[in-house]
Each structure stands twice: as C-alpha cells, then as structure tokens.
Amino acid sequence: xxxxxxxxxxxxxxxxxxxxxxxxxxxxxxxxxxxxxxxxxxxxxxxxxxxxxxxxxxxxxxxxxxxxxxxxxxxxxxxxxxxxxxxxxxxxxxxxxxxxxxxxxxxxxxxxxxx
Amino acid sequence: xxxxxxxxxxxxxxxxxxxxxxxxxxxxxxxxxxxxxxxxxxxxxxxxxxxxxxxxxxxxxxxxxxxxxxxxxxxxxxxxxxxxxxxxxxxxxxxxxxxxxxxxxxxxxxxxxxx
Numbered sequence: 001x002x003x004x005x006x007x008x009x010x011x012x013x014x015x016x017x018x019x020x021x022x023x024x025x026x027x028x029x030x031x032x033x034x035x036x037x038x039x040x041x042x043x044x045x046x047x048x049x050x051x052x053x054x055x056x057x058x059x060x061x062x063x064x065x066x067x068x069x070x071x072x073x074x075x076x077x078x079x080x081x082x083x084x085x086x087x088x089x090x091x092x093x094x095x096x097x098x099x100x101x102x103x104x105x106x107x108x109x110x111x112x113x114x115x
Numbered sequence: 116x117x118x119x120x121x122x123x124x125x126x127x128x129x130x131x132x133x134x135x136x137x138x139x140x141x142x143x144x145x146x147x148x149x150x151x152x153x154x155x156x157x158x159x160x161x162x163x164x165x166x167x168x169x170x171x172x173x174x175x176x177x178x179x180x181x182x183x184x185x186x187x188x189x190x191x192x193x194x195x196x197x198x199x200x201x202x203x204x205x206x207x208x209x210x211x212x213x214x215x216x217x218x219x220x221x222x223x224x225x226x227x228x229x230x
Contacts, residue, residue, distance in 0.1 A: 003158075040222070041220075041223065042119075042121075042206070042220025042221055042223055043220050091159070103164065104218065105161070106158040106159045107158060108157065108158045109158060
C-alpha cells in the first residue's frame with residue numbers, strides 16, 4: 001500500500017512570492033490534514049478535510065493561506081504571499097475515517113525556506 | 116483548547132537500558148493518545164496509541180500507560196537499541212468531530228541511545 005505522497009519535498013522562495021504544496025492521501029482515506037511543523041516543535045494543525053469539506057480550519061491564517069480538496073482526494077495548500085516566518089515543514093496526513101479510525105498517517109513533508 | 120506538555124526534551128541512555136517519556140494534558144475530555152517517532156528528515160510514524168478506556172498497552176519493547184485522573188501518559192521503551200534514536204512526540208485529542216478531533220502535539224523528546 002502506498003503511503004501519503006507529497007510534493008515538492010523542498011522549496012526555497014523569496015518572501016512575497018507564492019508557493020503551493022500538493023498532497024495525495026492513502027487510497028480510501030476520507031480525512032486529510034495539513035500540519036505545519038516548526039523546527040524543534042511538534043506538528044500544528046492548519047486544516048482538516050472530511051472528503052471535500054473543510055471541517056476544521058480555525059488555525060489556518062486565511063489572509064495568506066488557502067487550501068482545497070476539490071474531488072475529495074488530492075489536496076493543495078497555498079501561501080500567497082510568503083513571509084519569512086512561514087519557513088517550516090508542511091506535513092500532510094490522512095486517516096481512514098474519523099469515526100472508524102483515529103490513526104493518522106503522515107507524508108514525508110515539504111520543507112519550505114523563505115529568504 | 117488542549118495543552119500537551121512533554122518531558123524531558125532530551126534523553127540519553129545506554130543501549131539496553133530503559134527510556135521513559137512523560138506527557139501531561141489539560142483537557143479532561145481527551146480520549147485518544149498516540150505516540151509518534153520521527154527520525155531526522157523523515158515523516159512522523161505512529162508507534163503506539165492508547166484510548167481512555169484502558170490504562171496500559173504494550174507492543175513488544177514499547178508500552179504506554181495512561182492515568183486519566185492525573186491527566187498524564189507515558190511512553191516506556193525497554194531494551195533500547197541505537198535504532199530507537201529519534202524524536203518522539205506525544206499527542207492528545209478528543210478523538211472525533213469538528214475541531215474536537217484535532218491532535219495536539221507535545222514539543223518532542225530527542226532520544227539518543229549510545230551503543
């Protein structure tokens with residue numbers, strides 16, 4: 001079984017530029033999460049999707065961050081414009097169904113560096 | 116929201132010794148407590164989890180204990196090996212529903228096992 005796939009793995013951009021991250025969850029997993037992990041800290045949730053619906057986006061900085069999961073499978077997280085403080089690892093995770101299984105499986109992450 | 120505290124931040128042990136990492140949480144409604152292992156530059160991987168209806172769970176050399184009254188849970192690794200060296204994260208959540216299903220992570224413990 002393939003795991004959660006993310007791309008790109010690394011991204012270096014200048015501040016004020018836009019950037020997008022892509023995630024493909026494990027096949028059949030209805031729930032998708034985007035986390036941000038700052039250096040030396042645990043992951044923090046940005047947004048959670050149940051199929052196409054964003055059910056928890058309270059921690060997403062909506063002035064510059066946006067996300068979509070149009071067909072309930074792949075998802076894209078965008079930052080526009082990026083700021084220096086956005087440098088972090090952006091992790092995508094998926095789980096089978098929040099009511100059937102609590103286990104979350106993480107992708108390898110995208111390491112973003114904003115200069 | 117939930118607040119998860121994790122101690123110690125670093126832990127060094129000799130190969131073959133035991134390692135214990137402790138976490139406390141603030142939300143008495145939390146009922147799901149996973150532990151993740153993250154090797155340098157890699158994705159967090161679920162190694163064990165426990166739900167609030169049990170006090171202890173064991174899987175080979177790894178065990179987790181939960182004290183709901185005191186709101187703390189611990190990870191125990193016995194007979195440590197150099198390949199156990201990694202950052203370990205604890206987390207807590209209410210397990211399901213809207214913002215309630217969010218995982219709150221501790222800040223992590225860097226475990227180093229010396230041969």
